[in-house]
Amino acid sequence: MNTKKRIIEEALILFSEKGYSDVYVNDIAKAVGIKAPSLYKHYKNKQEIFNAILEELKEGYVKHTATMGIAGNDVNIDAGIYADISEEALVEMGKNLFLYFLHDNQMRLFRKLLTIEQFRDSELAAIYSKQYFDAPLDYQSELFKIFIANGKFKQADAKILAMQFYAPIYTLLTICDRHPEREQEALKLLEAHIHQFNINYAEEK
Amino acid sequence: MNTKKRIIEEALILFSEKGYSDVYVNDIAKAVGIKAPSLYKHYKNKQEIFNAILEELKEGYVKHTATMGIAGNDVNIDAGIYADISEEALVEMGKNLFLYFLHDNQMRLFRKLLTIEQFRDSELAAIYSKQYFDAPLDYQSELFKIFIANGKFKQADAKILAMQFYAPIYTLLTICDRHPEREQEALKLLEAHIHQFNINYAEEK
DNA sequence: GTCTATAAGAAGATAGAC
């Protein structure tokens, strides 16, 4: 078994819950099932373990958006997928996004890590804002622009539409990160939100 | 000057940026302008300093909502204030909320502290969700219910309206906490959002 | 690569003079 990989897996779980400083090399070793000094055969020191996690986070992002149900990085493909845009299709898009962000382990753990460490490290702050604000907004703006051009959506500022669609999803996500038991409640709110969003913006047929 | 109070003021600034564990009693003492051992004449230990901050946070919340421009805790009063609800009034309400949350020092520092520490302490997680999700949503739901009953807003689920109004405000707030230099951009998005919100829900006169 | 033993240093807290 690949110990080097197991170390960053277990370390990520711990860091995402307690933050860098409150996780001791001993905790990581214990989670892996070895003694602390053995860690140093795989990584130079504790900071290198953290850096290795960060590298994985950066690499993983493209892969993640790519497997997200929506294509994620080519908006024209997705515009095709959602060509017959309907309330049901919108709901599915929103729920897919929400549930993927929430349930994918790597996404969830990285997000919690970024949340905890964002004010101590400006690079992490930048990654957070890009992954959970700018990138989703840019993507959905492009998508909604197409819908507006197609006459499927009413005329409006696509970026504002994107924010109105996405911000509730993001907000509910942060609630579920804190309180996993509130997922059902969040899902109901999410569906009602998208239902209302559709009423507001879908052009009558 | 009241050293006991200065300690928690300076400690809050430090905790909100670095989290509990990465702030050393020595840092706090230095910020106050005394030596570390002197802290222990005012507080039993480091944890007691943190607890004192938390107490202040809990006490402060009512006071804060009370001075928020909107009355905050009596929705009927606010419904009167915003009786002539118009796009301008809505924009002002949203901007007030946003700018108060963002610029009030105690609000901002407490929010950052809660953000950093939320996964280590379930009490903090509960306070966060209450202050930045449930309470604002409940309040705005009540307000919008009144507007709907008055015929000022279209018929719709008031809670969903509240979420659609508030979630973008909250989301932009988290962006500005990470990147204060993005405040102007956020304010423009906020205004455009409320403009669009008004188009969606204000009943034609 | 993993272990035991241990060094080196950091951080929280106390003792006791002023």
Add this chain to the structure above:
DNA sequence: GTCTATCTTCTTATAGAC
């Protein structure tokens, strides 16, 4: 109430055997 000196404990990291 503040200081200097110091203790104790915790944490990271290394040395060296297996």
